[in-house]
Amino acid sequence: MTTTSPDITGITRRKVQVQNNFERRAFLFMRVSGIALLFLAVGHMMIQHVLNSSTNLSIIFVAEQWNSWGWKVYDMLLLGFAYLHGMNGFRNVLEDYIHNRSAIKIINIFLAVFAVITIIWAGYAIAAFNPEAAIQAVGG
Amino acid sequence: MSNLVLTIRESIRYRGRSGHWSWVAHRISGLAILLFLTIHVWDTANAHFAPNVYQWSVDVFKWPPVAIGEIPLMAAVLYHAFNGIRISILDYKPELWKHQKKSTQITWGLFLIIFVPIGIYMAYEMVHYWQELGDAWMKFPRLSDY
Amino acid sequence: MANVKVHEFDAVIVGAGGAGLMAALYAGETANVAVLSKLYPTRSHTGAAQGGVGAALANMEEDSWEWHAYDTVKGSDYLADQDAVDVLCKEAIPTIIELEHMGLPFDRFPNGKISQRRFGGHTNKDTGKPVMRACHAADRTGHMILQTLYQQCIKKKVNFFDEYHVVDLIRVDDTVRGVVAIEIATGEFHIFRSKAVMFATGGWGRCWQVTSNAHSLTGDGAAICLRRGIPLEDMEFFQFHPTGIFKLGILITEGVRGEGGVLINGKGERFMETYAPNIKDLASRDVVSRAIYLEVKAGRGVNGKNYVHLDITPETVNYYYEKDGEDRRIDREYIEAKLPDIADFTRTYLGVDPVTEPMPVQPTAHYAMGGIPTDADGRVLLDAQNKVLPGMYAAGEAACVSVHGANRLGTNSLTDLVVFGRLAGQDMAKYCQDAELLPLPEGAADEVMAAFDRLLNSSGGVKMVDVRSKMQKSMTEGVSVFRTDETISTTLAELKALREEYQQVEIQDKGKIFNSDLLEAWELGCLLELAEVTAVSAAARPESRGAHARDDFPERNDDEWLKHTLCHKTGEGEYELDYKPVTLGRYEPKPRVY
């Protein structure tokens, strides 16, 4: 008799094969870097603009900060995450409006190259920064 | 290109609700930060490559019409950060999207609570600094002076 | 015919509701099929069906297809053909299982099987108690059926011609050669040449003022058949559902009264106590509709208007429970849980919260029991001798198999669609294998094109909306829940005048692209004709049976009138009635008491 058939309950979980394409990784990166930036970028803003008013910003101030590798690494991380995050965001925005496949390809290459150059250039500047030399150069 | 025009025009004309305006604000703030960041990064690199240029640009950033921009920048970073975290959390727990209206309200609330005092403080500091400068407060720094 | 595009298919199915799509799936297995629909398929009115689809699956309690058949025959007031009813109820079981295999998301019992619930008129024959037979997916069963069938059609790559309005059937003597359609987006005429044609175009509730039917339910298929020499069967039987939302006609399911809701007139009285002392508000659809009508007529409508209140507020319901000595009580949560969709409808359209306020309701024109006569394989029949018109098929509400007789049981229409849609599709496929594609007659589309030309260029200055409103008003007054010789004759006279007036309807839109002005006017022509057939058929039946309630002949008369009406069109405004016997079987006609 049908009424006696046992109850079945619960949710069936299934594993599926998904492709790990660029968009998927970009999506995850935006979220991971976002969380990192919550500390890095907001922290940076607070330190630079609230705790230290930018009105007394000068190369001396920079020199003091980049005297320690701790701050150098902090700023390099901030630079890397923020720039890649921002550039990927910019790519998202551009891809919304530019539909020509080859045009978007060229633009993306340009964005990537520009991002890499920027990060290397500024990263190198942070790493190689020599406080004394800089202060001397401006005659301070 | 007509899609660009259409999207921008209709994004403003469309009578969306909280989620729509969050998206507009998130996109604008993200792009604005990126614009500033690009300038800022290349400029800061000068501290190593051309310290005198850097010294000049620091003063350009203190020139009132530019300096004022710091406050909206702060707003953009704070808003974008909070909203970005909101999106990340809701995407991680999709069932929370049911509460998007509330989550948006919390985000705006948090943003205002944190940004308003900071903004006022920043403005106060700025005005104070200009007062100290006296007559020279609006003078645009010239690169040749550095 | 220079500007008419000709397409060729094995079979052409007109209508993409539950019946049309089901047929397309099955016919499409071997035949090259085209489905033509004036709406996007998923917009067909099958999607509006709420309650459930009947099949004796016995998933929770004992049931059998014979019991289902008994209920159907009894519900039909014994006018249904019992051989067809057997097919309906027996085939319902495998067909519903097949729908499940197509992915239809039925609700489930805790044991994982398709969930079923009780519905008016469905009983256990041994005990006479209600039985859980209505398979359902929430309150959206029709929607799920429509979506699932459309999805499967996409999977099977069925050829759809969406927004093609069929306007004529190409019939040469006793053969069919295809149909003529207008591509709505361009206004161009197309001929679809085929071996077989099926009409599954749904009902014609728009003949009446207040209806649960969509704007698009204008009975095109039935009207075209009528014009092409096919009779229409049992047209006097049109079901009025007692509780439609006032003015709008949107259906409020019987479930509201099942949960304790009561009908209250303008004087605050629970009037069903006088009309059906035993089961009161849960009397059958035709009885309740008639009661509401009589209350309003006696001036006891709410605010003197033509509606009454359906009250499901806990205070009222509990008051009557107490008065009737019942232990049950209901509260807000209960209503919200049991009737979410109804609550949404009344909140949206009336701003009425059913938990705190009564809902204004009136009978609403709901379902055509009659239509294009067919056998159980969907083949269209030409006369009382059941002569088949080869290659011509009909299914769904447009067709009359007849399994609903004089009054359809709730849930049986959806069953009808899928069961006979499937059988007709299969038969069509078989037919197409042997049949030849016959040549088109000379100027196959000329006649209907000329008619459209006349319609487009008429300059009489009459507004279509006026003609339509007058027809709807006249039908509502003369041929609705109640009719007498007098009301029907008045309506017939008015319809005759309207037929003249219709010739003077002036179309404002003279363009080709999406000329809905023109198409609506053409649809009005169909409605007018079906209204007239309904009235003519009703006038000739001096008895009360099911939905056909004659004030002047209140009794059922099995000796003389246990037979189907066939109405032939013999000329403009000229109709000839013929009758054919009802196929009886296991269940002998007896008085209908619940």
Next chain:
Amino acid sequence: MQVNLRIRRFNPEKDSKAYWGEFNLNDVDPTDTVLDVLNRVKWEIDGTLSLRRSCAHGVCGSDALRINGSNALACKTLVKRLGSGDSVKIQVEPILGLPVIKDLIVDMEPFMAHYREVLPYFINDSEPPENGRERLQSQEDRMRFDDTTKCILCACCTSSCPSFWANGQYVGPAAIVQAHRFIFDSRDEGAEERLAVVGDAFGVWRCRTNFNCTSACPRDIEVTEAIAQVKKVLTTGEI
């Protein structure tokens, strides 16, 4: 009450550009729907006005329009909800992002093409149960995709989405809702094929959680939530 109606008009046989048509109606019942009002214009004033409609109570999905700036079904929008007092201004436009054919009618084909892209049908090639009966499913499994079965393909959502306005190649929320309905059905075996479509560059990643879709959905489907669930399947590999 009085209604001042502004309708976006365009007749390709006559006009080179769309324009606003103005109509004033008296004696409008506040509980009339926008569809009733548009029908009155069509039937009593200007028969050339074109729009789609059928069921008139929000279940067929024919009359998605942009009403006073945002998307809704005309037949589910009451006049009184657009304003109070003696006179109400109503502005009606076709939905965005799909080509306008005439007046309020848009070409639905791009929308339907995206719908078909996600394989919107049940896929299960294994044999059904031997006893010839239904496949079993627990009530919990059934509820997982209940919300997305309600979709009536009205396009209110997709045509409210800025990502879709910007780029019509985006499959759009309605198609993702359909994909969700099958991906989360425990009986279905086509999840991976569908995930390949919606996981593509023009799939779910284009959704910027703008939420217009959810606000516009006349069936109260949690569209954004459904999209987020699909995104989550794509990131975790688990349904």
